[in-house]
Amino acid sequence: MAGRTKLKETPPWVPFEDRRRARDEKREAVLRMAVKMFLTEGYHRTTLNEVAARLNITKPALYNYFRSKEEILVECYRIGQDTYDAMIEALDSLDGTGLDKVRALIRAYVKAITSEFGMCVTRLDERELSPEARASVRRSKRGYDTAFRSRIEEGIADGSILPCDPKLAAFAIAGSLNWIGHWYDPDGPLSAEAIANEFAERLTGGIAAH
Structure with missing residues (x-):
């Protein structure tokens, strides 16, 4: 009797960690496509049908990751807030004037x-x-304003910044910076780093003590 060949069977179940990783990657893909469309097309003009079509999935499949367009918007804001918060926290231990x-x-x-x-x-x-999400965003924005004010006050105290109204100076700087988000083009001639360096010099030229 010929020996039987023992077939190796691959279990049909994907390990839990792999499933979770795949889900996280798909969820992130939905977010990245949605935020891109929100920025280029506008929040109101972007529909979940269009987001799903761009991702080559069905709208019901999209609901596996988000229950509504508003939920996607809230998550986009949260990630944006986390980006700013991490930026400020990373500078807390910075030395210098x-x-x-x-x-x-x-x-x-x-x-x-x-x-x-x-x-x-x-x-x-x-x-x-x-209202809850809006309040969270506004708290974060006040945090950014406080970060600028406190460092301007520190500069006035150590003599590296001329005496001025820290509140108005912070508003002037933040207002100029916020507009970058409206005109910046990642495919444009200027890199984000070049813009950052230029604005750092120009926006502090009027308050720097010489």
Whole structure:
């Protein structure tokens, strides 16, 4: 009797970690496509049908990851906020004068605002969010303002920044930086780093002590 060949069978179940990783990757793909469309087409003009079509999936498949367009928007804002918060936290231990720290904060802020999710925080209308999500975004924005003010105050104290109103100076800097998110083109002639360095010099030229 001829020996039987023992077939190796591959279990049909994918390991849990692989399933979770695949789900996370697909969820991130939905977010990246949605934020790209929100920024280029506008939140109201973007439909979940269009997002699903761009991803080559069905709308019901998209609901496996998000229950609504608003939920996607909230998550885009959250990722954008986390980007800014991480940027500020990374500068907490920075040495140097107050002026050095303001310039470093400007460079970091530009890096954050030129990312897709960072642009979301300044370009999309936060009034589209639920009251709870909107309050969270506004708290974060106050945190960015406080970060600029405190470093300007530090510079005034150590003599690296001329005496000025820290609140108005912070508004002037943040207002200029926020507009970058409206005109920055990642395929344009200027890199985010070049823009960051230029703005760090130009926006502090009027307050730097010489």
